[in-house]
Amino acid sequence: MGKIEQFEDIEAWQLARRICQKTEKLFRTTPLGKNYKLRDQMERSSGSIMDNIAEGFGRGGNQEFHNFLSFSKGSASELRSQLYRALDKELISEIQFKELMDDCLQSENKIGAFMHYLRRSELKGIKFKKPGNE
Secondary structure (H helix, E strand, O other): OOOOOOHHHOHHHHHHHHHHHHHHHHHHHOHHHHOHHHHHHHHHHHHHHHHHHHHHHHHOOHHHHHHHHHHHHHHHHHHHHHHHHHHHOOOOOHHHHHHHHHHHHHHHHHHHHHHHHHHHOOOOOHHHOOOOOO
């Protein structure tokens, strides 16, 4: 794991951003775009994956960051469930389902690994650093 100076450096956030992009593409290119309720739910849960990583990072403390990573991981699971609904309603293809499902599972794994790292880390986060100890 390289040095993380901003949330954009976090691999899990980068993957979450790609998930959002792929989800948006499904809205534009499949019948899913016309199912407004499911589309809106998927828009919120896919965005929540990346947004919670960013917000948790911005809080500056590892315990708070861990909590927000947990929310992010939950949103990835929520999106997986919504993908099943879209597949069952024949709004997306099996291939589209599998590709995004694989990304969601990878995202959950990366977030879980990061949570594990934070739990074991001696660092408390940037908001706990004393001035001059950078």
